[in-house]
Amino acid sequence: MIRPRWEWSLVDAEGQAAPAAPSPVFTTQYDAEQWLGEQWRELAATGVAVVRLLHDGTQATPSIELPAP
Incomplete structure (x- = not known):
């Protein structure tokens, strides 16, 4: 059985992949x-x-903007 894969796409203020460590993969x-x-x-x-929740590689929810620290 193949389990669904959920992970976060992490994006910086310029719209590029963020330098943070990648999101874990969740079931x-x-x-x-x-x-x-x-x-x-x-x-x-x-x-x-900005973070985007991906389900098997497809965005599953609206993007979420994180407040500045």
């Missing part, structure tokens, strides 16, 4: 969202401005 949307809830401050501090 549920809930786990991915919980991780973001725990990590968003650290991500924003490392230059991440």
